Amino acid sequence: MIKIIMNGEVYAPEPLGKKDIVITGTSIGYMDDKISLPASFVPIEVIDAEGMIVVPGFIDSHVHIIGGGGEGGYKTRTPEIQLTDATLAGITTLVGVIGTDGTTRTMPSLIAKARALEEEGITCYAHTGSYQVPVKTLTGKIEDDLILVDRILGAGEIAIADHRSSQPTVREIAKIASAARIGGLLSGKAGIVNIHVGDSLDHLQVIEDVIGTTEIPISQFYPTHINRNHHLFEAGINYAKRGGYIDFTTSTIQKFLDDGEVKSAQALKKALEAGADINRITFTSDGQASLPDFDESGHLRGLKIGKCSSLFEAFCEAILIENVPIQTALKVITENPAKILKLSQKGVLKQGADADIVMLHKDTLALNTVIAKGQTMVQNGKAVVKGTFEQ
Numbered sequence: 012m013i014k015i016i017m018n019g020e021v022y023a024p025e026p027l028g029k030k031d032i033v034i035t036g037t038s039i040g041y042m043d044d045k046i047s048l049p050a051s052f053v054p055i056e057v058i059d060a061e062g063m064i065v066v067p068g069f070i071d072s073h074v075h076i077i078g079g080g081g082e083g084g085y086k087t088r089t090p091e092i093q094l095t096d097a098t099l100a101g102i103t104t105l106v107g108v109i110g111t112d113g114t115t116r117t118m119p120s121l122i123a124k125a126r127a128l129e130e131e132g133i134t135c136y137a138h139t140g141s142y143q144v145p146v147k148t149l150t151g152k153i154e155d156d157l158i159l160v161d162r163i164l165g166a167g168e169i170a171i172a173d174h175r176s177s178q179p180t181v182r183e184i185a186k187i188a189s190a191a192r193i194g195g196l197l198s199g200k201a202g203i204v205n206i207h208v209g210d211s212l213d214h215l216q217v218i219e220d221v222i223g224t225t226e227i228p229i230s231q232f233y234p235t236h237i238n239r240n241h242h243l244f245e246a247g248i249n250y251a252k253r254g255g256y257i258d259f260t261t262s263t264i265q266k267f268l269d270d271g272e273v274k275s276a277q278a279l280k281k282a283l284e285a286g287a288d289i290n291r292i293t294f295t296s297d298g299q300a301s302l303p304d305f306d307e308s309g310h311l312r313g314l315k316i317g318k319c320s321s322l323f324e325a326f327c328e329a330i331l332i333e334n335v336p337i338q339t340a341l342k343v344i345t346e347n348p349a350k351i352l353k354l355s356q357k358g359v360l361k362q363g364a365d366a367d368i369v370m371l372h373k374d375t376l377a378l379n380t381v382i383a384k385g386q387t388m389v390q391n392g393k394a395v396v397k398g399t400f401e402q
Contacts, residue, residue, distance in 0.1 A: 019060025068103030068367030080301030094398030113141030157194030173209025262317030
């Protein structure tokens with residue numbers, strides 16, 4: 012069925028004013044100020060977006076789709092994501108990762124879950140590997156994973172500056188980045204290396220040493236958790252000013268904030284005020300990850316679960332509390348991750364792009380409608396499509 016969204020104020024993510032959008036199949040077929048169709052033109056579904064802003068579907072490029080955790084023993088393994096965990100947060104594209112546990116969380120399971128989410132209606136990709144080095148891949152080689160498996164975009168999340176990492180050397184990180192880069196070049200993919208950055212004062216030093224001693228460009232790395240403390244945040248801003256990408260994690264708990272984590276919405280505003288390029292910044296939720304609280308000796312004190320919904324909450328806070336312009340806040344969860352990951356059909360509203368669309372009430376930013384690949388997933392704030400095992 013053809014859909015037409017009428018009377019909405021469109022942010023693509025740049026503001027375009029009032030536009031009507033025609034959805035044909037899974038793509039945006041046409042956009043114009045006002046579209047008039049003959050009464051005989053059926054079948055057609057008209058969606059009235061009066062009083063709403065119409066924006067691209069959100070991209071969450073760091074989610075533990077098969078669960079994570081386990082730092083407190085087997086019982087602390089977190090559950091897999093459900094479809095509506097994403098859609099009710101406006102997320103239409105996910106990138107799945109494996110974290111600390113690269114033994115019981117495996118690449119075959121990750122790819123199977125990505126394909127399951129695709130069958131349920133949203134777009135899902137993955138990175139190959141986990142915290143550990145050497146990288147545990149699907150086929151045996153990073154390059155082969157990228158070239159031969161359509162769902163795999165890059166490598167990661169590789170852990171550095173963290174007591175849970177494999178303490179990788181500069182040479183090891185350079186080899187991973189080289190393999191991902193070659194695989195990306197040969198497959199037309201991003202070949203990005205997603206880097207988990209821990210609490211250590213080493214910060215991004217391993218990456219910077221690779222950049223300084225090899226021909227691998229700074230854009231090959233995509234470090235996350237840059238807002239986890241003030242000293243890493245400052246190092247991240249300097250890194251972004253040199254042309255690197257930085258990602259702020261939206262899932263948090265009060266204990267982390269009390270210990271110095273910079274809330275994502277505040278981090279975005281402060282980074283921009285410090286002169287960081289908006290095109291170098293993204294938000295991700297770290298959804299379904301464990302949020303472990305370790306003491307100074309590395310002993311686990313508590314554990315919570317990351318939520319994809321935090322991505323939408325941080326976006327709203329950036330606009331409503333930190334006074335970041337809508338189009339700026341949108342870029343970090345739409346256009347920017349799409350460009351970093353080379354997903355040319357995602358993150359924007361334009362003719363020919365995938366019909367991933369979110370409608371928000373203009374005054375409150377409350378979620379009204381989510382359309383993924385042309386299919387309505389959320390309507391009037393309620394999930395109309397649920398995952399296979401959701402009640």
